[in-house]
Amino acid sequence: MTEEELVLGDVGATSLITLYCHAIETRSENPILSDPKSVEITSVLSPVLARSRDPLGRRLAEGILDPLLVVHIALRARRYDRYVRDFLNRFPEGVVVDIGCGLNARFLRTDNGMVHFYDLDLPDVITLKKRFFQETERYHMIASSVLDDVWMSVVSVRPGPFLFLAEGVFMYLEEEAVRSMVLRLRERFPDCELICEVVNALWVTRPLNRLVTYKMQRRLRLGKDAVFRFGIRRSDEMETWHPGIRFLDEWSYYDSGEKIPGWLKFFGRLRLFRYTQWTVHYLLE
CATH class of the missing domain: 1.10.287 (Helix Hairpins)
Incomplete structure (x- = not known):
């Protein structure tokens, strides 16, 4: 390579x-x-x-x-794996779509032998991923922007029910793009579930967005396009987008105690810190 x-x-x-x-x-x-x-x-x-x-x-x-960062990413991955397993316990032959999958091996970690699993990411990521993963009758990789409706047509050949995951994705998109995509999911996949990571809207606007940009570009050495553009203030905020969007539950890093230093556990009791970056779970009816 x-x-x-x-x-x-x-x-x-x-x-x-x-x-x-x-x-x-x-x-x-x-x-x-x-x-x-x-x-x-x-x-x-x-x-x-x-x-x-x-x-x-x-x-x-x-x-x-x-x-x-390592602990946070691992906690998030473990929780999203549990979301998938919980869904498959209810719908063993369900369809899971991992939006912005990266090089994640979630299918290997959660495969129950019946699920149909789709990994979706940008073409450059999927090209790299195909060097390490093989598609099967139940595991597929789609090279596409999440904003391109073509991938929905590919996935819709399955009867469902559907679970859509967006782990570390939506914050990099504009609000209107996220809203439009969620509404299209509701329309094309009735009664699907959406689990997505979100950030607080406070971190998308000045002056706090400058701190995020500094962390992403200076400390993590990411490029100028890796900036947060979308955030919400309440876990149920997407319900205001359509009456058919129903908030189910939420999860925060602070809900998992392993390896989290005591001082971080303390800050987790404060709303500002608990709802800095967290996960929301919706039913799109």
Whole structure:
């Protein structure tokens, strides 16, 4: 593999951070998440990234990541895996669509032998992913922007029911794009479920958005397009978009106590911190 084959867009590059967080946590003592596929992939990518001209790539190859970020990403992945398992317990032959899947091996971690699983991401990410994953009759990869309706036509050949996941995706899109996509999901896949990660709208506007931009571009070494553009203030806010959108539940990193330092647990009691970045679960009727 060459460095040119690892060139991803600014948003796509976040998938490498997620991948390495999974691998680092998997190799840790008493890991939150067991993701052996991430260890396999990083063992192939690291020699290439170590020679990269990209500062982010070199840092990843050296395993230089904020330990708190690693824990947060692992907690999120484990919770989303549980969402999938809970859905499949209710609908064993259901359809799961992982929007902005990155290099995640969620299908391997949650496959019940009956699910139809679709991984969706930008073409450069899927091209890389296909080097490490094989499609089957029940596992498919779609190279498309989430904003392109073509992928919905591909998925709609299945009878459902449907679960759509958007882990670390919506915050990088404009609000109107998110709203339009959610409404199209409700229209094309009646009674589907949507589980998505969101950020507080306060972090999308000045002055707090500058702190986010600093973290993304200076500390994490991501490009200028990796900025937060969409946020909400309340977990049930999307209900205002259409009467057929119903809020079901929410999840915050602070709901999981493992490996979270005591001072962070304290801040988790404060609404501002608990609802900085969290997950919401909707039924689209």
